[in-house]
Amino acid sequence: MLGRLNHIAIAVSDLGAATALYRDTLGAEVSEPQPLPEHGVTVVFVVLPNTKVELLEPLGEKSPIAAFLERSPAGGIHHICYEVSDILAARDRLKAEGKRVLGDGEPKIGAHGKPVLFLHPKDFNGTLVEIEEA
């Protein structure tokens, strides 16, 4: 089912400062900020030779990462995103195995313009898993 590691996401309280840290202190290539109001976040991608880091800042009143940052104000690793070739087949197999797919279970378009779904962290070793159709 799983393909490449697409990105590892870090939730941050200050996207500008985190972007500067990766760009200036770590010398990494960073994208422009990308507001995703339908997902309640603004993202910046740190482009690495073999994958990406997705820096996430809450956007709007109902951001799904707000509670995470209340628990961890300094930020932290928020989720990991794997690529899959067929997101609906992956979803149906995961549900058949009793894994919880978050939201209404229908893929939404993510930051890369591809369908994504999220799987409950309690079903995956305390790790929020995102799958993205490659």
Ligand SMILES: CC[C@H](C(=O)O)C(=O)SCCNC(=O)CCNC(=O)[C@H](O)C(C)(C)COP(=O)(O)OP(=O)(O)OC[C@H]1O[C@@H](n2cnc3c(N)ncnc32)[C@H](O)[C@@H]1OP(=O)(O)O
């Ligand atoms: C799609 C655009 C972009 C992209 O890549 O293209 C993105 O990735 S957007 C990313 C932001 N969107 C999401 O994260 C959507 C999915 N996330 C959610 O629906 C919530 O974050 C949820 C339900 C996973 C957690 O929300 P919340 O913290 O408000 O819920 P609870 O307090 O009920 O948490 C339940 C339980 O899970 C633990 N938890 C929460 N978040 C995480 C996490 N990121 N990693 C690991 N564990 C997490 C939380 O501590 C609770 O545990 P408990 O032991 O019961 O206290």
Ligand SMILES: [Co+2]
């Ligand atoms: Co993501």
